Amino acid sequence: MTSPHWPAPLASAPVDATVTLPGSKSVTNRALVLAALADGPGYVRRPLRSRDTSLMAAGLRAMGVTVEDTAEGDWYVVPAPLRGPAHVDVGNAGTVMRFLPPVSALADGEVRFEGDPRAYERPLDAVILALRELGADIDDGGAGRLPMTVRGSGGLRGGIVEIDASSSSQFVSALLLSAPKFTEGVEVRHVGTLVPSMPHIAMTVAMLRAAGAQVDDSEPDVWRVAAGPLAARDMVVEPDLSNAAPFLAAALVAGGTVTVRDWPETTTQPGDWLRELFTRMGGGCVFTDEGLTFDGTGTVHGITADLHDVGELTPVIAAVAALADSPSTLTGIAHLRMHETDRLAALAKEINALGGDVTDTADGLEIRPRPLHGGVFHTYDDHRLATAAAVIGLVVPGVEVENIATTGKTLPDFPALWARLLGSAG
Incomplete structure (x- = not known):
């Protein structure tokens, strides 16, 4: 019988892709x-x-x-x-x-x-x-x-x-x-x-x-x-920069290069913070004629960050932090309990179910990296939890995402976009 879950693709080589994101x-x-x-x-x-x-x-x-x-x-x-x-x-x-x-x-x-x-x-x-x-x-x-x-x-x-x-x-x-x-x-x-x-x-x-x-x-x-x-x-409408999070994270955790087309050099979108946050976590980025090009080595560093202004980035940042070489502390995000689901409790529960060590605190998450293993990652009908799971699945074999279709809330046809991202990674 076919599993109802989406098997998150594993990156077998560094990524090398150019991504066109839908609008914000x-x-x-x-x-x-x-x-x-x-x-x-x-x-x-x-x-x-x-x-x-x-x-x-x-x-x-x-x-x-x-x-x-x-x-x-x-x-x-x-x-x-x-x-x-x-x-x-x-x-x-x-x-x-x-x-x-x-x-x-x-x-x-x-x-x-x-x-x-x-x-x-x-x-x-x-x-x-x-x-x-x-x-x-x-x-x-x-x-x-x-x-x-x-x-x-x-x-x-x-x-x-x-x-x-x-x-x-x-x-x-x-x-x-x-x-x-x-x-x-x-x-x-x-x-x-x-x-x-x-x-x-x-x-x-x-x-x-x-x-x-x-x-x-x-x-x-x-x-x-x-x-x-x-x-x-x-x-x-500008490209949705918050939806760039899993694609930039792919270069960070699997190594390689991802270019996001038409990234505006000035914008009010919270997703623009990804440039600074992911650089602190081990990557690097530069503006080109095509957009923003982000590079990673596959080595991820932990981060201490107040995400109060950019809480929607938390799920993917938490996923990346769970794969880092040092602990992370994410704060200022108690309001995420009232989003599509209680995102803090859900992230802690699902990452821990894969072998992680995450504590759900009063206003954030404490993430202590551990070797992760495969398993079902539940999404609670939350699109950003689904994309966070896909990031973990790039480097952890056997991750299955429950209800990947929930990504349609803001990122239609995410599985196809993800497959194209990994096209050159075999």
């Missing part, structure tokens, strides 16, 4: 929202086509926005008066469950939000409470989470609001993206401990400004967006 999920879903709220039709060029972005497009369509496929693979977006009744399936996409409720508050009619079982466990209370303060009518049954219904009245007052965004930067981005369409704009004030993943808020601010919005982020933990039009335009 974070940029694509922000671009779709801004295009839907613009003052005329526009294009989202080279978007990521994945479950999360398809759910975003479908949610906007449900509220009356036209999102059409073009022959070139782009999306042509035609704004329209937002309306209900509508049903939005958020899946398990944080961007969809957090970015679309403010949009739906601008609609005329009821918009119902539902999703995967895990979506009902993920925090949404800060967005719900903030929207109520800004004038929205939301029925969440008192739970502060999905499922819920937003009863839109065709607009939202806006104004000043305090939120605790210490569990997700998406709470801030959610309010800022729709703010130009609020009657009074918005002033978001964060109260609480440090906001994680601040580069994602910088991305939101940069994209708003590129669309013509007036944004003031000069005061720490305060963001002001003025009411006003959003320009209709062509938005070109």
Whole structure:
């Protein structure tokens, strides 16, 4: 009987590959929202086509926005008066469950939000409470989470609001993206401990400004967006640099060279931190005409790193650290417990099941490298756990990945991309 698991390919020689990554999920879903709220039709060029972005497009369509496929693979977006009744399936996409409720508050009619079982466990209370303060009518049954219904009245007052965004930067981005369409704009004030993943808020601010919005982020933990039009335009989506993590890691752990095409020399994407983090772990990189070329020797060094701003990189970094020649300490990532799964507990459990020695701490992971062996690596429907497992499988025989299809959340056809990466490694 055929195993239901994906046998992670073993690298029999150093890798030598050039990789073309799909577009950034974070940029694509922000671009779709801004295009839907613009003052005329526009294009989202080279978007990521994945479950999360398809759910975003479908949610906007449900509220009356036209999102059409073009022959070139782009999306042509035609704004329209937002309306209900509508049903939005958020899946398990944080961007969809957090970015679309403010949009739906601008609609005329009821918009119902539902999703995967895990979506009902993920925090949404800060967005719900903030929207109520800004004038929205939301029925969440008192739970502060999905499922819920937003009863839109065709607009939202806006104004000043305090939120605790210490569990997700998406709470801030959610309010800022729709703010130009609020009657009074918005002033978001964060109260609480440090906001994680601040580069994602910088991305939101940069994209708003590129669309013509007036944004003031000069005061720490305060963001002001003025009411006003959003320009209709062509938005070109950068490659998803966070999804470069397993491919660069391949060169690091198996040795060899990987070039990622079209890596931008300046970007707000958190994945850009991979250049510095993986260099510290034993690799080296250089910009070329083609993109970013990364070299590794197969020898990996441990690292002590605060990943608070780039938590989504943690799973692959942890996988690489488990193969290092010295211990690693990863901190600042307690918020990962509320992602697609409890990523800290899952990483510790699965790496340890392969013979590793990982401790799940209050805000991170302590990783003491040990000889690893094959076995089933469970993914908990989390795409980044699946790619982390593939990295371990490059140098540990017999690793089988449960539910490799979950990579379709942000990296469609990952197994084929991985096979091409190893094409020259036999």
